[in-house]
Amino acid sequence: xxxxxxxxxxxxxxxxxxxxxxxxxxxxxxxxxxxxxxxxxxxxxxxxxxxxxxxxxxxxxxxxxxxxxxxxxxxxxxxxxxxxxxxxxxxxxxxxxxxxxxxxxxxxxxxxxxxxxxxxxxxxxxxxxxxxxxxxxxxxxxxxxxxxxxxxxxxxxxxxxxxxxxxxxxxxxxxxxxxxxxxxxxxxxxxxxxxxxxxxxxxxxxxxxxxxxxxxxxxxxxxxxxxxxxxxxx
Ligand SMILES: Nc1nc2c(ncn2[C@@H]2O[C@H](COP(=O)(O)OP(=O)(O)OP(=O)(O)O)[C@@H](O)[C@H]2O)c(=O)[nH]1
Ligand SMILES: [Mg+2]
Numbered sequence: 001x002x003x004x005x006x007x008x009x010x011x012x013x014x015x016x017x018x019x020x021x022x023x024x025x026x027x028x029x030x031x032x033x034x035x036x037x038x039x040x041x042x043x044x045x046x047x048x049x050x051x052x053x054x055x056x057x058x059x060x061x062x063x064x065x066x067x068x069x070x071x072x073x074x075x076x077x078x079x080x081x082x083x084x085x086x087x088x089x090x091x092x093x094x095x096x097x098x099x100x101x102x103x104x105x106x107x108x109x110x111x112x113x114x115x116x117x118x119x120x121x122x123x124x125x126x127x128x129x130x131x132x133x134x135x136x137x138x139x140x141x142x143x144x145x146x147x148x149x150x151x152x153x154x155x156x157x158x159x160x161x162x163x164x165x166x167x168x169x170x171x172x173x174x175x176x177x178x179x180x181x182x183x184x185x186x187x188x189x190x191x192x193x194x195x196x197x198x199x200x201x202x203x204x205x206x207x208x209x210x211x212x213x214x215x216x217x218x219x220x221x222x223x224x225x226x227x228x229x230x231x232x233x234x
Pocket of ligand 1: 007010066069156
């Protein structure tokens with residue numbers, strides 16, 4: 001199992017998270033996908049990697065972006081022959097203790113397991129109302145426009161089978177922010193992969209600052225219409 005963690009200025013969270021992962025999923029390898037964080041996140045990972053086994057950092061250069069970082073991670077996961085690839089945020093919104101439970105969904109026959117805030121048993125803790133409304137609104141909007149039958153399309157705590165990642169990389173993925181999460185799930189759904197949702201409790205980030213901005217939201221608003229056009233054509 002390979003756990004991919006994209007980071008931008010997560011120095012305050014990443015080392016603690018890596019330690020917790022070592023305890024909860026000792027057999028997993030971890031690849032941190034860092035976009036030249038000015039706060040030295042990549043150096044912090046490198047420092048701790050001598051002490052924790054199976055921890056690496058990819059120092060990305062050039063254009064910054066969550067989607068781009070993940071695509072690099074997917075390519076490396078396939079190149080290294082991992083059967084199971086887990087994606088999670090660095091800020092403790094995603095509980096390291098949930099990784100095993102999510103990964104078990106692949107054993108149950110799914111190709112993609114979505115850690116879901118918006119199915120029965122899922123929860124969001126400590127989010128202001130406006131943030132919750134934005135996220136729930138985005139989920140509803142995506143479903144209405146594209147028909148994607150996933151209750152939490154923007155979530156970033158997901159597990160992919162090797163088969164699904166392979167298919168994904170053959171497709172062209174253009175978006176980057178939240179819409180990247182939507183586009184991946186939409187692409188795999190259109191290709192007929194089985195997507196299961198498993199409830200998670202999502203918590204507001206522990207330390208550091210949010211990278212959510214208007215541009216990311218605007219991108220998502222446009223992307224779902226592009227996905228819909230694609231749906232009508234096929
Ligand atoms: N490599 C890379 N990682 C990023 C980039 N933007 C965000 N991230 C990471 O992606 C994950 C999700 O980003 P967040 O800023 O937590 O986004 P969010 O969860 O919607 O917002 P908050 O939790 O409120 O901060 C975190 O681990 C970030 O460090 C980026 O441009 N490049
Ligand atoms: Mg976050």
